[in-house]
Amino acid sequence: MNNDDNYGNNVPQIVAFCCNWCSYAGADAAGTSRLQTKPHFRIIRTMCSSRVEPDLIMEAFRKGAWGVLILGCHPGDCHYKNGNYKTDRRIRLLRKTLAQFGIEPERLRLDWVSASEGARFTRIVDETIEAVQKLGPLNLAVPCEVIHE
Amino acid sequence: MTRIRPNYEDRVSAEKPEETIYERWVGGLLRYIDEEKNMRIGVYVCHCGGNISEVVDVKKVAALMGEQADVTLARDYEHMCSEAGQKIVLDDIAEHNLDRIVIAACSPQFHEKTFRATLVKAGLNPYMLEIANIREQCSWPHFDYPDYATLKAKDLTNIAVAKVRLDEPLGSKAIPIGKRVLVIGGGIAGIQASLDLGDAGFQVYLVEKEPSIGGKMAQLSRTFPTEDCSACILSPKMADVPANSNITMLTNSEVVSINGYVGNFEATIHEKPRYVDVDKCVTCRVCEEKCPVKVPDEFQEGMKNRKAIYVPFDFAVPYRHLIDESVCLRLTKGGEVCGLCQKVCPHDAVDFNQQPRTHEIVVDTIIVATGYDVFDARLKKAYGFGKYENVINGLQMERIISCDAEGKPLRDIGKRIAFIQCVGSRDEQVGNEYCSRICCMYATKLSQLLKRADPSREVYVFYTDLRSFGKGFEEYYKRAQDTGVKFVRGRPAELTEDRKTKKITIKVEDTLSRQMLESEFDLVVLSTGMVPSQGTESISKILRLNKSPDGFLREAHPKFKPVDTLQEGVFVAGTVQGPKDIPDTVAQASAAASRAIRLMNQGELEAEPITAQINEDLCGACGTCVSVCPYDALKLVEKEEKKVAECNEVLCKGCGSCAGACPTGAAQQKHFKTTMIRAMLDAALGVDATPGKEA
Numbered sequence: 072m073n074n075d076d077n078y079g080n081n082v083p084q085i086v087a088f089c090c091n092w093c094s095y096a097g098a099d100a101a102g103t104s105r106l107q108t109k110p111h112f113r114i115i116r117t118m119c120s121s122r123v124e125p126d127l128i129m130e131a132f133r134k135g136a137w138g139v140l141i142l143g144c145h146p147g148d149c150h151y152k153n154g155n156y157k158t159d160r161r162i163r164l165l166r167k168t169l170a171q172f173g174i175e176p177e178r179l180r181l182d183w184v185s186a187s188e189g190a191r192f193t194r195i196v197d198e199t200i201e202a203v204q205k206l207g208p209l210n211l212a213v214p215c216e217v218i219h220e
Numbered sequence: 221m222t223r224i225r226p227n228y229e230d231r232v233s234a235e236k237p238e239e240t241i242y243e244r245w246v247g248g249l250l251r252y253i254d255e256e257k258n259m260r261i262g263v264y265v266c267h268c269g270g271n272i273s274e275v276v277d278v279k280k281v282a283a284l285m286g287e288q289a290d291v292t293l294a295r296d297y298e299h300m301c302s303e304a305g306q307k308i309v310l311d312d313i314a315e316h317n318l319d320r321i322v323i324a325a326c327s328p329q330f331h332e333k334t335f336r337a338t339l340v341k342a343g344l345n346p347y348m349l350e351i352a353n354i355r356e357q358c359s360w361p362h363f364d365y366p367d368y369a370t371l372k373a374k375d376l377t378n379i380a381v382a383k384v385r386l387d388e389p390l391g392s393k394a395i396p397i398g399k400r401v402l403v404i405g406g407g408i409a410g411i412q413a414s415l416d417l418g419d420a421g422f423q424v425y426l427v428e429k430e431p432s433i434g435g436k437m438a439q440l441s442r443t444f445p446t447e448d449c450s451a452c453i454l455s456p457k458m459a460d461v462p463a464n465s466n467i468t469m470l471t472n473s474e475v476v477s478i479n480g481y482v483g484n485f486e487a488t489i490h491e492k493p494r495y496v497d498v499d500k501c502v503t504c505r506v507c508e509e510k511c512p513v514k515v516p517d518e519f520q521e522g523m524k525n526r527k528a529i530y531v532p533f534d535f536a537v538p539y540r541h542l543i544d545e546s547v548c549l550r551l552t553k554g555g556e557v558c559g560l561c562q563k564v565c566p567h568d569a570v571d572f573n574q575q576p577r578t579h580e581i582v583v584d585t586i587i588v589a590t591g592y593d594v595f596d597a598r599l600k601k602a603y604g605f606g607k608y609e610n611v612i613n614g615l616q617m618e619r620i621i622s623c624d625a626e627g628k629p630l631r632d633i634g635k636r637i638a639f640i641q642c643v644g645s646r647d648e649q650v651g652n653e654y655c656s657r658i659c660c661m662y663a664t665k666l667s668q669l670l671k672r673a674d675p676s677r678e679v680y681v682f683y684t685d686l687r688s689f690g691k692g693f694e695e696y697y698k699r700a701q702d703t704g705v706k707f708v709r710g711r712p713a714e715l716t717e718d719r720k721t722k723k724i725t726i727k728v729e730d731t732l733s734r735q736m737l738e739s740e741f742d743l744v745v746l747s748t749g750m751v752p753s754q755g756t757e758s759i760s761k762i763l764r765l766n767k768s769p770d771g772f773l774r775e776a777h778p779k780f781k782p783v784d785t786l787q788e789g790v791f792v793a794g795t796v797q798g799p800k801d802i803p804d805t806v807a808q809a810s811a812a813a814s815r816a817i818r819l820m821n822q823g824e825l826e827a828e829p830i831t832a833q834i835n836e837d838l839c840g841a842c843g844t845c846v847s848v849c850p851y852d853a854l855k856l857v858e859k860e861e862k863k864v865a866e867c868n869e870v871l872c873k874g875c876g877s878c879a880g881a882c883p884t885g886a887a888q889q890k891h892f893k894t895t896m897i898r899a900m901l902d903a904a905l906g907v908d909a910t911p912g913k914e915a
C-alpha cells in the first residue's frame with residue numbers, strides 16, 4: 072500500500088479479512104450498488120472467518136497495518152455451521168492480548184456482514200478507517216520480532 | 221500495454237509427479253510445475269467495457285504489473301470474459317508457456333469458474349489462477365478517488381500475483397455415488413418424492429414414524445380452491461407406494477442416527493413392533509370389536525374413540541391392524557391379562573412377543589420431508605382452546621365435515637359459526653412472526669362449505685389480512701363472499717364462554733368500520749397455523765441441518781437452491797422448509813427428487829479440492845483440530861508409532877477452521893495456506909516480498 076497518494080500522506084492502511092460466503096459477497100454488494108467508501112483498505116478473502124488465526128492478525132500489525140478488520144457471516148449463518156462462533160471467541164481473547172503489546176484494541180474489529188448488506192459493509196469499513204485515523208499509525212511498544220515469535 | 225519477457229527454457233515438465241495422494245486429478249493437470257524452475261505468470265487487466273477503465277487507469281496497472289518479478293506478460297483488454305478475451309489467454313499460455321494466470325476484473329463470484337475452465341482447456345491446473353476484484357472493490361466503490369482507485373487496483377492485482385506465485389495444483393478424490401435414496405417422512409411430500417424417484421428407477425427407502433403413510437393431508441376434508449375430496453386424490457397415490465417395486469416402505473419407524481456423507485450415508489432406523497403380523501392379518505376387524513380399551517382417536521383429532529388394537533384410518537397404507545402398546549392391557553400389565561384380540565383373531569395374526577427391529581441401510585442421498593405440526597392453540601390462552609368445549613381448531617373442523625360420511629365424528633355445530641384467523645401465526649406473543657400461508661384459504665374453504673351445506677347458517681371469518689395469493693385463490697375468496705360468508709377485519713382479543721349454554725362470545729373491533737362488535741356463536745374455529753414438527757427438530761440434529769429463525773429448515777439459497785441444504789446430498793421437501801400448501805409441497809417434492817437424481821446420475825462426484833492437509837512432522841496430536849472441525853473430518857490416528865491427526869478429504873468441506881486453530885501450523889488449508897495468506901498480507905501492506913528479498 073502506498074502512503075504518498077494525492078489525498079495526504081499518512082493514510083491509514085486497513086487489512087480486511089472477509090469470508091467467502093457472506094462478508095465478501097457483502098463487499099461485492101456494496102460495490103454493485105455503487106456505495107462509496109474510503110479506499111484505504113485491502114480485502115483478503117478466506118473461505119471462512121475461522122481460518123484467520125491470531126498469528127496472521129499480529130503479522131498484519133507487525134507489517135504496518137493501522138487496523139485489522141475481520142468480517143464473517145452473522146451468528147448462525149456461517150456456511151460451515153459454526154465457524155464464526157470460533158472466530159468470535161478467538162478475537163475476544165486476542166483483543167485482551169493486544170493491549171499488552173501496546174496495540175490499542177480498537178484497531179481490531181470483528182463484525183458480521185451478510186451477502187445482502189452492502190450498506191452495512193460500507194458503514195463498518197468507514198467507521199473503522201475513521202477510528203484508526205484518530206489513533207494514527209501504529210507505534211509498537213514491543214519490538215516486532217517479539218510479536219512475531 | 222503488453223510487456224513480454226524473453227522466453228526462458230521450458231519450465232514446465234510434462235509429467236505428473238509420481239507420488240500423488242490423489243486418486244484422480246481434476247482435469248487439466250497434465251503439466252506439473254517444477255519448483256526449481258522460474259515461474260511464468262500472465263496478468264490480464266480487464267476494462268469491463270468501461271466499468272473499470274472509466275475509473276481505473278487499466279493501462280497503467282498493466283504496465284506496473286509487467287515490471288513485477290515472475291510476471292512474464294501483462295495485458296489489458298476490453299472484455300476478458302468474452303470468447304475473444306479467453307482466446308487471448310489460451311494463445312498466450314501456448315505461446316509464452318505461462319503457468320499461472322492472474323485476471324484483474326470483476327468479483328470471482330462471477331467468472332472464477334469461467335477462467336478455471338479456460339486454464340483446463342489450456343492444459344493447466346484450474347487452481348493456478350487468481351482473480352483480482354478491481355471492479356466491485358475499486359472502480360465502483362471509489363469512483364470519487366480515481367487516482368487512488370488505480371493505485372488500489374495495482375495493489376489488489378499485486379496481492380493476486382503474490383498469491384498465484386505460491387498456488388499449487390489441486391486435485392480431488394472422486395466419490396462414487398449410487399442410486400439409493402432415503403426419504404424421511406411419508407406425508408404427501410415424502411410420497412411424491414418417493415414415487416418420482418421410484419419411477420425413475422432409483423431405490424427408495426421411505427420412513428414414516430406413524431403406522432400409516434399419508435400425513436396431514438389424509439385428514440383434510442377437501443382441498444382449496446378446487447374442493448377435491450382430499451382422501452380421494454391422496455389414497456391412490458398412497459396405494460402406489462407399496463405397489464412400486466423400487467420403494468421399500470418402513471412405517472412405525474424412526475431414523476435414529478445418520479453418519480457419513482453424500483454417496484455413503486449410513487442410517488439406522490428403529491421400527492416399533494405392531495404386535496400384529498402384517499402378512500397374516502386381513503383386517504377383518506373382528507379383534508377391534510372385542511377389544512375393551514377405548515382411547516381418543518388421533519386421526520379424528522380426539523373427537524372420536526378408537527380401540528387399543530386398531531387400523532389408523534380407512535385408507536391407511538399399510539391397511540393392517542396394530543396394537544397401541546401404551547394402552548393395551550396385556551402389553552401394559554403383562555402376564556395373561558386380556559388377550560381377547562389374540563383369542564378371536566381367525567388368522568392367528570396377533571403376536572404379543574414381537575420385538576422392535578433395527579434396520580441399517582446405506583444410501584447416497586436423503587430427502588427430508590418431516591412436515592409440520594399444528595400450532596397448539598392452548599398457548600393462546602385468551603381463546604380458551606382446550607377449556608371451552610365449543611372452541612375447536614381448523615383440523616378438527618376438517619374432520620367434522622370430512623367426506624367420509626360414516627366414519628367422521630358427529631358433532632352438533634349449530635347455526636352461528638365463527639373463524640378466527642392467524643392463531644399462532646403473525647403473532648409475536650407466541651413467538652411466531654411468520655405467516656402460515658394456508659389458514660386464510662382453508663378458512664375460506666371451510667366457511668363456504670358450511671354455508672353452502674346449510675344456507676340458514678351464519679358464518680363469520682375474523683381476519684387480520686386476507687391473503688389469497690395463489691392460482692384461483694382470489695376467485696375462490698370472491699365465491700365465499702358471494703355464498704354469504706361474512707368477512708370481518710379484526711383480531712378478537714378474548715373469547716368468553718356462557719357457563720350454561722356453552723356459547724362463545726366474541727368481542728372485536730372491526731378495523732374497517734371502526735366499530736366494536738360483540739356477538740355470540742355456537743362454535744368458534746381457530747385457524748391454527750403451522751409450526752415445525754417435532755420430527756424436524758430431531759432430524760435437524762441428526763443431520764446437522766441449519767434452521768431459519770422461524771424454526772423450519774433452511775434451504776441452501778432462498779432463490780436458486782430452494783430444495784438443497786448446505787449438507788451436500790440432503791434435500792428438503794414440503795412444509796419442513798416452511799409453511800406451504802399442497803401444490804407447492806408437491807412441486808417442491810418433485811424438485812427435491814430431481815435434484816437428488818441430478819446428483820446420483822453423475823455416477824461419481826468431485827470432492828471439494830480445497831481441503832485440510834496435515835503436516836505429520838509438525839503435528840503433536842493435541843487434538844485441537846479434531847475438536848474444532850464441524851464435519852468430524854479430522855481424527856487422531858496411530859501412524860508409524862506416532863500419533864497424528866488425519867483428514868478425511870471426503871468429509872472435509874474446506875472451511876479452514878483447523879488451520880486457524882492449529883498451534884503448530886501442522887494443519888493447513890490447501891489453497892489458503894498460511895504462507896499464501898502471509899504473502900498476500902505482504903503485498904497488501906507494501907512489504908517487498910519478491911522471492912529471495914524478504915528479510
Ligand code: FES
Binds near residue numbers: 094118119
Ligand atoms: S463462512 Fe462466513 S464466517 Fe464462516
